[in-house]
Amino acid sequence: MFDADQYQLLDFGAGRKLERFGAYTLDRACPAAEDTRKAATAEWKKADARYERTLGDEGRWKPATALPSAWTLAHGDFAVQLQPTPFGHLGVFPEQAENWDWIVRQVARASRRLRVLNLFAYTGGSTLAAAAAGAEVVHVDSAKNTVAWARRNAELSGLNIKPIRWITEDAKRFAERELKRGNRYDAVILDPPSYGHGPKGETWKITRDLHSLLTTCAELTDGQRAFMLLTCHSPGFEPPEVEAILADAVFGTCQAGATAKPLTLTCIDGRQLPSGVVARWPC
Numbered sequence: 001m002f003d004a005d006q007y008q009l010l011d012f013g014a015g016r017k018l019e020r021f022g023a024y025t026l027d028r029a030c031p032a033a034e035d036t037r038k039a040a041t042a043e044w045k046k047a048d049a050r051y052e053r054t055l056g057d058e059g060r061w062k063p064a065t066a067l068p069s070a071w072t073l074a075h076g077d078f079a080v081q082l083q084p085t086p087f088g089h090l091g092v093f094p095e096q097a098e099n100w101d102w103i104v105r106q107v108a109r110a111s112r113r114l115r116v117l118n119l120f121a122y123t124g125g126s127t128l129a130a131a132a133a134g135a136e137v138v139h140v141d142s143a144k145n146t147v148a149w150a151r152r153n154a155e156l157s158g159l160n161i162k163p164i165r166w167i168t169e170d171a172k173r174f175a176e177r178e179l180k181r182g183n184r185y186d187a188v189i190l191d192p193p194s195y196g197h198g199p200k201g202e203t204w205k206i207t208r209d210l211h212s213l214l215t216t217c218a219e220l221t222d223g224q225r226a227f228m229l230l231t232c233h234s235p236g237f238e239p240p241e242v243e244a245i246l247a248d249a250v251f252g253t254c255q256a257g258a259t260a261k262p263l264t265l266t267c268i269d270g271r272q273l274p275s276g277v278v279a280r281w282p283c
Helices: 043-047 094-108 126-132 144-154 171-181 206-220 240-251
Strands: 006-014 016-021 024-029 049-055 058-062 072-074 079-084 115-118 136-141 164-168 187-190 195-197 203-205 228-230 261-267 270-280
Touching: 006 043, 006 094, 016 164, 024 206, 043 164, 049 094, 058 072, 072 144, 072 164, 079 126, 094 126, 094 187, 094 261, 115 126, 115 206, 126 136, 126 144, 126 187, 136 144, 144 164, 171 195, 171 206, 203 206, 206 228, 206 240, 228 240
Parallel strands: 024 049, 115 136, 115 187, 136 164, 187 228
Antiparallel strands: 006 016, 016 024, 049 058, 072 079, 195 203, 228 270, 261 270
């Protein structure tokens, strides 16, 4: 979890969430809070900026001058740079912090330097957690600007000297090529979107492609597997389904010890906001 001075979920309800990232309080859309009532109505008026969707997936922050072009959040031995984007994202998903802590523990307990493959790696939180703990990491994302963002986060954290390869490529294609090249890994981290496109027009659909990608990841780690971590934020992917697909694709059996649970954010009043699903092996 983030320290309270870095991030807090202040309230949620009516399809929105109120969060504090460092010094800035933000009001953003949140489909998971659609059927919930706000608990602290007066607090919403104190938000520094509100994100409103205008067309398709894009929108704007109001007032536009309320936020800096970038600021940072620290977590453990690394930091991430936040930037308000036209899509309402900031470059970090706070619910991933507990996964970063889990990754650190898995890497730290290994008796050798682990080689970790991070697919759909976004701005690099999991990459930096693994690298800071001593792993060698291959960071793969299809968006060139996002990979550049992740590299800035590494520099900001003083981790740019760590053994990290930065790859702009379609995750599924890269994994398949690594298998053909004879390259192998000790661990794989995946945070796939529902839909996506690779840099050369490759298409990704989680309901169609996830199982085959996990099967490839199983082959990439066969005989030396230290850990696997899969997160999903797609409708229809509840913990039983995510646990089953990981267990079946990687281990061929549901008795392999993979476990899944909801990812949540804890509001300051103790309520839990659903924020996806995580499946891990080992427990």
